[in-house]
Amino acid sequence: MLSWRLHYRGMILSEAYLDSEEALEERRAEWRHRLQHDMHDENMFCLLATLLHEGRTIVGFVCMFVREGYKQFVAAEYVNQERAESAEMVALLQRAAYIDNLHVHIDYQGRGIGGQLMYKASQAAHGRPLFLSVYALNTKAMDFYVRKMKGEVTTKYAIETKTNDGSVKDTFNVLWKNGL
Numbered sequence: 001m002l003s004w005r006l007h008y009r010g011m012i013l014s015e016a017y018l019d020s021e022e023a024l025e026e027r028r029a030e031w032r033h034r035l036q037h038d039m040h041d042e043n044m045f046c047l048l049a050t051l052l053h054e055g056r057t058i059v060g061f062v063c064m065f066v067r068e069g070y071k072q073f074v075a076a077e078y079v080n081q082e083r084a085e086s087a088e089m090v091a092l093l094q095r096a097a098y099i100d101n102l103h104v105h106i107d108y109q110g111r112g113i114g115g116q117l118m119y120k121a122s123q124a125a126h127g128r129p130l131f132l133s134v135y136a137l138n139t140k141a142m143d144f145y146v147r148k149m150k151g152e153v154t155t156k157y158a159i160e161t162k163t164n165d166g167s168v169k170d171t172f173n174v175l176w177k178n179g180l
Contacts, residue, residue: 003103011137012169031101034063043067045097045124049104049113060104062117066097066125089154092177097125099132118149122180129177136170145174152177 004027005018017023035046049060099121104114122130132151134141145151151174 003106003109006106007138007140008135012135031061031063034101035061045121047117047120047124049117051108058105059108060113060117061101062099062121063101064097064099064121064124064130066128092129092175093131093173096129096131096175097121099130102132114144115149119180122176125179127179129175130179131173131175133171133173136172142172142174149176149180151175 009015009018013023034044035048037044043066044063045066046063047061048058051057051059099118102114102117102121104117118130132145134145136142142153146153154173154175
C-alpha cells in the first residue's frame with residue numbers, strides 16, 4: 001500500500017482520495033480477491049515476495065492475466081476505449097499476458113525484488129509477449145520498466161486512463177515482445 005500511495009500522491013490521485021479509508025479498503029479488497037482467486041483461475045498469476053523476518057513480511061507482489069490479457073485490459077471500466085492502435089499492435093497485445101499490478105514496498109525498492117517478480121511473471125506467461133500500462137507521470141516506474149527491464153514504450157499507442165478521483169491521466173503501454 002505504501003508504494004501505491006507514495007507514487008500516485010498528488011500527480012495521479014488526489015491526496016484526499018489516497019488518505020481515505022475508502023481507497024485503502026478498495027485496494028485491500030481487490031488485491032485480497034486476486035490473491036485468493038489466483039488459486040482457482042488458470043488465467044491469473046499472482047505472486048507475493050516475502051521476507052522471513054519476525055514472521056513473514058510481504059515486500060512486494062505481481063498480478064498478471066496470462067491469457068486474454070488484452071481483453072481484461074480493454075474491458076476494464078477505467079480504460080478509455082478510443083485508442084488508435086494499429087491492427088498489428090492489437091494482434092500482438094491479444095497474444096500477450098497483461099501485468100496488471102506490480103508493487104514493491106518502498107523500504108525494499110532498489111533490491112531487485114521488482115525485477116525478480118517480473119521474471120517470475122514472464123516464466124508463468126510461457127513465452128507470450130508481456131505488457132503493462134503505466135501512468136506517464138510515474139517516472140520512477142517508467143524508468144524501471146524501460147531502463148532496467150528493457151521494455152518498449154509504445155508511445156504511439158498512448159491511452160488515457162480515468163482515475164478514481166474522476167480525472168484523466170495519460171498512460172502508456174510498455175511491451176516486451178519476447179518476454180523477459
